Amino acid sequence: MSERMALNILDNPRHLARLITMIERQDPARIEVLKALHDKTGKAHVVGITGPPGSGKSTLTDKIIGELRNRGRRVAVVAIDPSSPFTGGAILGDRIRMMRHATDEGVFIRSLASRGHLGGLSRAAAETVRALDAAAYDTVIIETVGVGQSEIDIVRCADTVVLVAVPGLGDDIQAIKAGVMEIGDIFCVNKADRDGAERVVRETRAMMETAIMNGANTRFSGLYKAVYEHTVQQARLRGENVQEDPHGGALRIPPVLLTIAEQGEGVSVLVDEILAHHAMLSDTEWLLKHRHENTMWELRNAVADNLLGWLDNANAHSQLANAAEAVLHKDTDYYQALAQVQEGIIAAGLRLVSD
Amino acid sequence: MEQKIRVLVAKPGLDGHDRGAKVVARAFRDAGMEVIYTGLRQTPEQIVNAALQEDVDVVAMSILSGAHNHLFPRVMELLREKNMDDVLVIGGGVIPDEDIPGLKAAGIAEIFTPGTATGTTIEFIKNNLKRKA
Numbered sequence: 001m002s003e004r005m006a007l008n009i010l011d012n013p014r015h016l017a018r019l020i021t022m023i024e025r026q027d028p029a030r031i032e033v034l035k036a037l038h039d040k041t042g043k044a045h046v047v048g049i050t051g052p053p054g055s056g057k058s059t060l061t062d063k064i065i066g067e068l069r070n071r072g073r074r075v076a077v078v079a080i081d082p083s084s085p086f087t088g089g090a091i092l093g094d095r096i097r098m099m100r101h102a103t104d105e106g107v108f109i110r111s112l113a114s115r116g117h118l119g120g121l122s123r124a125a126a127e128t129v130r131a132l133d134a135a136a137y138d139t140v141i142i143e144t145v146g147v148g149q150s151e152i153d154i155v156r157c158a159d160t161v162v163l164v165a166v167p168g169l170g171d172d173i174q175a176i177k178a179g180v181m182e183i184g185d186i187f188c189v190n191k192a193d194r195d196g197a198e199r200v201v202r203e204t205r206a207m208m209e210t211a212i213m214n215g216a217n218t219r220f221s222g223l224y225k226a227v228y229e230h231t232v233q234q235a236r237l238r239g240e241n242v243q244e245d246p247h248g249g250a251l252r253i254p255p256v257l258l259t260i261a262e263q264g265e266g267v268s269v270l271v272d273e274i275l276a277h278h279a280m281l282s283d284t285e286w287l288l289k290h291r292h293e294n295t296m297w298e299l300r301n302a303v304a305d306n307l308l309g310w311l312d313n314a315n316a317h318s319q320l321a322n323a324a325e326a327v328l329h330k331d332t333d334y335y336q337a338l339a340q341v342q343e344g345i346i347a348a349g350l351r352l353v354s355d
Numbered sequence: 356m357e358q359k360i361r362v363l364v365a366k367p368g369l370d371g372h373d374r375g376a377k378v379v380a381r382a383f384r385d386a387g388m389e390v391i392y393t394g395l396r397q398t399p400e401q402i403v404n405a406a407l408q409e410d411v412d413v414v415a416m417s418i419l420s421g422a423h424n425h426l427f428p429r430v431m432e433l434l435r436e437k438n439m440d441d442v443l444v445i446g447g448g449v450i451p452d453e454d455i456p457g458l459k460a461a462g463i464a465e466i467f468t469p470g471t472a473t474g475t476t477i478e479f480i481k482n483n484l485k486r487k488a
Contacts, residue, residue, distance in 0.1 A: 087386070090390065092391045102401035
């Protein structure tokens with residue numbers, strides 16, 4: 001089944017849909033299929049759309065799909081909504097805004113429930129993106145759950161992150177708090193027909209300009225320096241005069257755009273910027289650099305997940321139980337117990353690896 | 356392996372009454388299911404394509420316009436065309452008793468008319484899934 005499935009997902013969306021279900025269920029059989037697909041991955045441009053609940057991410061995604069289709073691209077969407085922490089159920093409603101694309105062969109939309117995963121994505125997100133990438137979608141959009149101030153998993157999964165903001169969510173101290181604001185490659189102030197949109201734009205720009213002045217290590221400054229060098233080099237190759245920037249691109253800040261997604265206003269410019277960001281990444285070393293970091297992160301998390309799974313099963317349970325008892329009976333102190341448990345676990349873990 | 360029942364709740368046809376569909380969607384969620392809600396006025400083609408991409412175990416349709424004798428069988432036909440025979444399909448809404456045998460013959464597993472307790476529908480789904488969830 002799996003080899004055939006791997007070959008089939010290119011032209012059979014049902015197999016693709018099934019594979020994603022296997023990924024969601026963490027079905028071990030998915031691994032053979034994903035292995036067989038590995039060579040086909042790495043071509044898609046992965047775009048993250050993130051922002052607070054109600055900021056218009058789904059409507060914006062719907063309009064972005066339309067614009068990318070007009071430009072001849074095949075588009076896949078992974079739309080993530082939260083699972084109920086009490087029942088494990090979920091209402092996945094992002095798709096409502098995108099139903100006009102339901103019969104378009106060049107669009108594939110899949111809703112995922114977060115299933116208890118914090119961070120704004122689902123545990124299945126990264127593998128799902130790879131499956132869609134292998135199925136030859138040119139752009140894979142990930143719409144995160146509505147985020148607050150710390151759900152930044154999306155930067156580990158996407159090449160380009162669009163941060164959607166809306167007017168009226170708070171004063172400028174919200175904008176200078178660390179967290180979600182720092183992860184955007186493109187900023188989009190949606191519902192721009194509302195009062196205060198221009199102010200959000202000003203505050204967002206001011207925040208980034210201040211970060212540069214303070215010498216903060218921002219996500220964008222390295223890319224912009226590399227882009228500047230690339231542009232200068234290309235111009236010299238063509239024998240053109242170059243307008244030198246004494247700061248070497250270091251003062252450039254990401255675009256801050258106004259959109260009214262409901263009416264499609266500003267979406268064409270937003271898509272221009274999304275594609276331009278991809279071009280900047282591809283022209284420099286930064287696409288590979290990002291993906292290398294992201295793969296390292298994913299490997300690290302997979303190891304941590306496996307260790308945690310192993311800790312939770314019976315192997316480690318008795319060690320933890322004994323250590324807890326020793327602490328409670330004052331046979332040992334907490335830190336000595338911890339050190340002993342860790343030693344035991346590392347030894348057992350090494351045996352596990354060598355087996 | 357973590358397995359969840361995935362249900363597409365859809366409103367085919369032109370009526371704008373989705374209160375029942377939303378109540379049912381919430382009940383399914385509270386029963387631990389993952390519910391993909393498609394919104395109002397969907398064509399059978401849109402519903403079936405969404406069901407395919409979302410790889411759902413169940414399609415639950417609600418209709419109050421009276422067009423069920425046309426739209427429900429059309430959804431079944433499209434599902435068969437795409438070899439999606441393993442999807443459980445149920446219907447609800449204002450549907451006269453005399454229409455129910457014909458809809459069942461077309462492949463709708465059960466019809467739930469107004470007044471049905473949501474628990475009844477949930478039990479039916481759990482007992483009649485065609486795919487092992």
